[in-house]
Amino acid sequence: MHKCPPRGAGVRRPQRWAGAVLAPMSAATAVGLLATAPANAFAQPAHNNLQPLSSTGISFTVHGTIPYRPDPLADATTPANASCSTLTKLEAMVEAKVAEYGVFPPDARNLFQHWLDGTGTQVSLGQNTGLDRELLSYPGFVNMNNEVQIYAANRLEQGQTTVTLPTPLSPLSAPTESSPLTLLDFTNRGRYPDLYWAFRGTQGLAVSGSGSEDNGRYTGKLTYTIYDTYGFGPNVNGSITSQVTSDMNYLQTHCGWPKYPRPRWFSDSFTLTVPFNRPAAS
Numbered sequence: 465m466h467k468c469p470p471r472g473a474g475v476r477r478p479q480r481w482a483g484a485v486l487a488p489m490s491a492a493t494a495v496g497l498l499a500t501a502p503a504n505a506f507a508q509p510a511h512n513n514l515q516p517l518s519s520t521g522i523s524f525t526v527h528g529t530i531p532y533r534p535d536p537l538a539d540a541t542t543p544a545n546a547s548c549s550t551l552t553k554l555e556a557m558v559e560a561k562v563a564e565y566g567v568f569p570p571d572a573r574n575l576f577q578h579w580l581d582g583t584g585t586q587v588s589l590g591q592n593t594g595l596d597r598e599l600l601s602y603p604g605f606v607n608m609n610n611e612v613q614i615y616a617a618n619r620l621e622q623g624q625t626t627v628t629l630p631t632p633l634s635p636l637s638a639p640t641e642s643s644p645l646t647l648l649d650f651t652n653r654g655r656y657p658d659l660y661w662a663f664r665g666t667q668g669l670a671v672s673g674s675g676s677e678d679n680g681r682y683t684g685k686l687t688y689t690i691y692d693t694y695g696f697g698p699n700v701n702g703s704i705t706s707q708v709t710s711d712m713n714y715l716q717t718h719c720g721w722p723k724y725p726r727p728r729w730f731s732d733s734f735t736l737t738v739p740f741n742r743p744a745a746s
Contacts, residue, residue: 524682525674526616526740528629528645532668532691534731548719556711556719563708571595572661575694575732579716582726587694589734594658596736602656604648609686609738611644612671617682617742629671645669648690663692663734675740684740695729 564576571593578587589595599605616627618641635647647666650659668691675684696712712727720727 522620522625523674523676524616524620524625524627524684525672526612526627526629526686527670527672528612528631529671530631530635530645530647530669532731535665535667535693535695535697546718552711552714553719556715559708559711560715568661569594569658571658575662578730579694580727582720582728584728584730587730587732589662589732591736595662595734598656598659599734599736600738602648602650602659604646605688608639608644608646608648609688611639611641612686613740613742614641615644616740617744620677620682621745635669645671663690663732666690666692668692668733673740677744680744682740682742682744685737686740687735687737689733689735691731691733693729694732 560576560580564573564580568576571589575587578585612629615629619627629645630643632643632645635645636649637643637646639646647669648663649665650656650663653660670689670691671686673684673686675682677683696709696716698710698713698717715727716729
């Protein structure tokens with residue numbers, strides 16, 4: 465959730481990342497906002513149904529997860545005995561519309577509008593958006609994907625054909641060859657505006673994929689899904705401005721669900737498929 469405080473204390477270690485440029489797979493998922501299952505459906509992300517590529521060598525699968533847990537601030541809806549000032553609500557809605565059309569990129573604008581609508585339904589985003597283009601070059605993601613592929617290739621060399629990526633003890637720890645998964649936190653507003661305004665911090669991750677070994681290489685596909693809680697927490701600086709963020713939180717907690725029809729936090733996700741390609745031992 466890009467508007468609530470990041471989870472965990474301390475500064476994350478600099479991440480090393482491969483210089484290779486990733487490219488999304490051609491079979492893209494649907495683009496846009498889709499009202500899907502209830503938010504608790506995120507608790508056990510389903511593995512994708514990718515089939516192993518044709519090959520004369522071994523076939524393998526890869527999967528791992530950091531379970532999605534909604535940001536606890538999202539559950540802070542209407543405080544006891546709170547009242548919604550019509551004037552304050554109107555002023556905040558005007559600020560919301562200015563931010564929506566003057567600040568947010570298209571995908572972030574759609575998410576913000578869904579928040580204003582107040583349905584609270586889960587939203588899924590697919591490829592071929594500004595989000596996937598930024599994620600493919602985001603150092604934290606490139607680094608994690610590189611470590612995931614190294615981890616999987618090492619296990620394949622040991623004779624495993626079903627590779628389970630370990631869930632890290634600290635979900636914000638930097639990826640390593642022995643613990644490659646991490647929650648992503650998109651903080652560079654200038655270089656990655658779509659990721660910043662749509663997500664910023666995230667609260668869950670799932671990885672699944674399959675492939676085969678042939679001609680000295682392990683090749684296939686990996687599908688990443690990042691999970692988020694979209695909403696506005698109290699006393700957060702930097703999302704738009706402190707004042708606007710505070711006003712959005714006022715709308716969410718004093719004038720939003722369940723007391724009024726809108727706005728309301730919701731769970732959202734974004735899915736991206738990339739190639740798996742690592743050399744096999746000769």
